[in-house]
Amino acid sequence: MASPRNSRSILPGFGLSLGFTLAYLGLIVLVPLSAAFLRTAGMSWHDFVGAVAAPRVVAAYRLTFGASLAAGLVNMVFGLVVAWVLVRYSFPGKKIVDALVDLPFALPTAVAGIALTSLYAPSGWVGRWLAPLGIQVAFTWTGVFIALTFIGLPFVVRTLQPVLQELEPEIEEASSTLGANRLQTVIRIILPELAPSLLTGFALAFARALGEYGSVVFISGNMPMKTEIVPLLIITKLEQYDYQGATAIAVVMLVSSFFLLLLINLLQKWSRRYQAI
Amino acid sequence: MDSALATSPNPRPTSAASRRATRDPAWARWLLTTVALVFLACFLILPLLVVFAQAFSKGGAFFLAAVREPDALASIRLTLLTVAIAVPANVVFGVAAAWAITKFRFPGKSLLTTLIDLPFAVSPVISGLIYVLVFGAQGWFGPWLIEHNIRIIFAVPGIILATTFVTFPFVARELIPLMQAQGTDEEYSAITLGASGWQTFWRVTLPNIRWGLLYGVILCNARAMGEFGAVSVVSGHIRGETNTMPLHVEILYNEYNITGAFAVASLLALLAIATLILKSAVEWRQKGTT
Numbered sequence: 001m002a003s004p005r006n007s008r009s010i011l012p013g014f015g016l017s018l019g020f021t022l023a024y025l026g027l028i029v030l031v032p033l034s035a036a037f038l039r040t041a042g043m044s045w046h047d048f049v050g051a052v053a054a055p056r057v058v059a060a061y062r063l064t065f066g067a068s069l070a071a072g073l074v075n076m077v078f079g080l081v082v083a084w085v086l087v088r089y090s091f092p093g094k095k096i097v098d099a100l101v102d103l104p105f106a107l108p109t110a111v112a113g114i115a116l117t118s119l120y121a122p123s124g125w126v127g128r129w130l131a132p133l134g135i136q137v138a139f140t141w142t143g144v145f146i147a148l149t150f151i152g153l154p155f156v157v158r159t160l161q162p163v164l165q166e167l168e169p170e171i172e173e174a175s176s177t178l179g180a181n182r183l184q185t186v187i188r189i190i191l192p193e194l195a196p197s198l199l200t201g202f203a204l205a206f207a208r209a210l211g212e213y214g215s216v217v218f219i220s221g222n223m224p225m226k227t228e229i230v231p232l233l234i235i236t237k238l239e240q241y242d243y244q245g246a247t248a249i250a251v252v253m254l255v256s257s258f259f260l261l262l263l264i265n266l267l268q269k270w271s272r273r274y275q276a277i
Numbered sequence: 278m279d280s281a282l283a284t285s286p287n288p289r290p291t292s293a294a295s296r297r298a299t300r301d302p303a304w305a306r307w308l309l310t311t312v313a314l315v316f317l318a319c320f321l322i323l324p325l326l327v328v329f330a331q332a333f334s335k336g337g338a339f340f341l342a343a344v345r346e347p348d349a350l351a352s353i354r355l356t357l358l359t360v361a362i363a364v365p366a367n368v369v370f371g372v373a374a375a376w377a378i379t380k381f382r383f384p385g386k387s388l389l390t391t392l393i394d395l396p397f398a399v400s401p402v403i404s405g406l407i408y409v410l411v412f413g414a415q416g417w418f419g420p421w422l423i424e425h426n427i428r429i430i431f432a433v434p435g436i437i438l439a440t441t442f443v444t445f446p447f448v449a450r451e452l453i454p455l456m457q458a459q460g461t462d463e464e465y466s467a468i469t470l471g472a473s474g475w476q477t478f479w480r481v482t483l484p485n486i487r488w489g490l491l492y493g494v495i496l497c498n499a500r501a502m503g504e505f506g507a508v509s510v511v512s513g514h515i516r517g518e519t520n521t522m523p524l525h526v527e528i529l530y531n532e533y534n535i536t537g538a539f540a541v542a543s544l545l546a547l548l549a550i551a552t553l554i555l556k557s558a559v560e561w562r563q564k565g566t567t
Contacts, residue, residue, distance in 0.1 A: 007380050011464055012474035017377040021389070024370045028442055029395055032407035036418060039410055076315045085313040089306055097314070099557040103321045104550035105496070106556075108503025109401075110523040111542040114530050115324035118331055118539075125327060126319075150320050182301060213506035214523070218530065231402035235411025235510060238406065243415050250403045257398040265391065 033254075040251045043244055053247035057223055057233060061252075063144060064230040068209035071148035076202045079156025080194070086157070087164040101157050104150055109214025116147055139221030143186040144229060147215040152205030160202035163194060163271070196271030200264060209259040210253065298516065301514035328546045331539035339402045343529075343540035351517040352541070359409060359521060360501045363441040367497055368490070371448025376482075379456035380464065390453065396445040404442050405510025408435055431513030439507040444497045451493030452486055459485055495559065499552040503545055 041050065051057070062088060085091075086098050104112065120127045120137040137143050167190065175185040213231040220227045228236075230253055237246035301309070333340055343349060374393060378386055396404065397456060410416050412429040429435045463485065467477040485491075505523040512519045520528065522545055529538035 009461070010468055011380050011461065011477075012468075013376060013478070017373040018381070018383070021370065021374040021377050024366075024373075025389075025392060028438070028445060029392070032442070033399070035410040036407050037347050058290045078313070081309055082313045082317065085310050088301070089310055091310055096556070097317060099553045100317065100321050102553055102556065103325065103549060106499050106503075106552040107325070108523050108549070110468045110505040110526050111328060111503070111545045111549075112324060114526065114538060114542060115328050118535070119323055119327050125323065150324070153320060182305075198443060207398060210402065211506075213400065213402050213509075231506060233402050234400075234402050234406060234548075238409065238510065240404070241415075243410070243413075246406060247300075247410065250400075250406050253400055254403060257400070259331070261391075261394070261398040 004267060035110045036247055036250050036254060039244070039247045047244065048248050051245040052225045052252050056228070057230075057249060059225045060228050060230045063141065063227065064210060067141065067144045067148050067229075068206050070145050071152050072202045072206040072211050074145075075152045075205050076198060077132060079153060079201060079205075080155050080160060080198060082153075083157045083160035083164055087161055102154050104152075104154050109151070109212070110218075112150060112215040113147065113218035116150060116215065117143075120146060120219065128220035138219050139223075140227065143221070144227060145214055147219050148209040148212060151212050151215050152209050155204040155208060156198070156201035159195065159197050159204065163197045165192065196267060200267045200271060203260060203267060207264065210257060210260075239269045283376060291537070325546060325550075328539055328543050331536060332543035334539075335536045340540045340543075343534075343537040344544065346537075348517045348520070349525060349541055352520045352522045353544075355436070355518075355520065356502055356522045358433070359437050359440050360498060362437050363444055363501050364494060364497050366441055367444055368448050368494060370445070371452055371493060372490070374449045375452035375456050375486075376478075378453055380461055393449050393453075394446050395550040396442055399442075401443060401504065401506025402510055403441050404507040408438050409512055412438075430511050431515075432519060435511035436508050436519065439511045440504050441500050443504050443507045444501045447497035447500065448490065448493035451489050451496070455486055456482075488559055492556065492559045492563070495552055495555050499548065502548055 016212055043051070082101065086094065086101075117138055118124050120130075120143060122128065122131045122136065122138070124138070127137060135142075137146060171189055171193075172185055175189045176182075180188065211231060213229070213235075216229055217232055220229060220232075222228055222232055230249065234246045234253075237243075237249070284349055310350060374389075377383075378390060409430055411418060412422060412435065413419055414423065414430070416430075429438070463481050464477050468474075468480045472480070504521075505527070508521055509527070512521070512524055514520060514524060514528065516525075517529065522541060526538050526542045526545070529535075529541065
């Protein structure tokens with residue numbers, strides 16, 4: 001895209017590489033994904049609405065979307081602080097801390113799930129300090145929120161870091177020279193510049209949280225209507241051989257995810273344009 | 278910095294002023310650093326520590342017994358088998374896709390790039406579900422598969438397929454921006470000098486992308502070994518047969534064998550730590566070469 005090239009390249013392998021790419025993409029991704037949509041297309045509208053708007057399903061949407069939103073917002077705040085500290089300050093062990101930020105990507109979700117449950121259970125390292133205060137985390141809404149915060153953290157930090165690194169110090173110097181104090185510079189100059197990538201990081205974390213399963217099922221308690229997330233509901237329906245119901249809910253989630261993916265792509269274009277100015 | 282000090286007649290005030298302009302006050306630095314480190318300690322370090330503390334809470338002998346138990350060994354073997362098929366398949370795909378997308382111009386290229394990222398937007402549970410819809414007893418090919426006595430769902434092939442789907446974009450999305458930035462000049466020179474296509478790929482392209490490729494493989498491998506949701510849907514949970522390591526952890530945990538669950542989980546946590554170390558090493562290497 002960057003360099004103008006002839007559409008007829010002298011390099012070989014176009015047919016082979018593109019053919020293989022399309023065949024593999026089709027077989028592994030597109031055909032199976034289309035199965036979900038085609039299966040749902042065979043349902044009557046009445047059955048579809050009955051499957052995706054039942055009270056138990058609506059309760060699961062509310063929990064999944066609500067906890068994902070809350071976790072994304074918390075990650076936006078703390079992710080910004082972590083990214084800022086990692087880019088702007090130096091302290092001993094910074095490289096290790098920086099590498100550790102990716103732990104939620106690298107740690108299998110089931111391991112994260114049982115570790116968080118063990119920490120926040122009433123007898124756990126953290127839970128035993130919260131229990132006397134009357135705060136119960138494991139097997140409640142808060143537990144789901146904690147797991148989703150864990151899983152979303154790297155998205156915000158890793159989206160912000162390169163942008164913070166590229167930020168030109170001249171703008172801050174100009175702001176300071178023109179009489180702004182440091183806080184004004186941060187709020188009026190730096191934050192607006194970070195806004196697109198902050199939103200992108202939030203959207204990525206939110207999208208990941210919507211579909212998250214492994215780290216949540218252990219800590220959530222899985223009570224229908226209360227702490228049952230949508231992915232678990234899909235599995236429950238499958239185990240009851242309700243393939244139609246499971247697929248209908250899956251299609252609702254797929255459409256939400258694809259919509260978010262589109263939004264993220266637009267956000268990324270916006271932030272690139274922002275940086276180019 | 279040094280040359281600026283040498284040439285500028287009175288450098289100190291300007292540099293101090295500019296530092297004041299771009300630097301936060303000391304109290305803010307301390308506060309923000311503390312907040313960041315406490316947050317990371319609570320959310321990242323504590324969960325990692327608790328895995329190992331729980332794994333060894335009944336002593337080293339119990340740990341070894343839990344890890345060497347036949348079902349645990351079978352789950353380790355299945356996880357390794359899955360990775361040994363899913364990761365190379367996605368490497369071949371990633372290289373082919375990156376070659377097609379970055380070396381040629383064709384209509385629909387950005388659509389193709391978006392479609393490659395699609396599996397990242399799909400919930401792991403749904404990734405498993407779609408394979409059940411295609412290959413399960415109720416699925417498109419279900420009756421045919423049953424007739425020919427081929428099992429995909431609730432068997433090893435289903436686990437491999439679901440893992441391949443979930444780790445699909447890792448290598449391609451690492452290579453595409455890298456090869457885009459490198460352009461096609463070196464390949465053109467090689468072809469002009471008489472190299473064949475494959476020679477150009479092995480001797481010119483591959484050495485150029487080796488660190489990016491390794492990076493993608495490390496991430497792909499970590500996700501493939503640890504995948505839980507997608508595999509959980511297609512596995513059928515037969516002990517010793519269709520349980521991968523994360524599924525074995527789940528079974529032990531649900532049977533209240535907490536220490537056993539954490540013993541197997543600690544192996545996966547070690548994998549995660551190794552992944553982070555390798556990843557940082559490759560990032561450091563990449564920075565050094567470019």
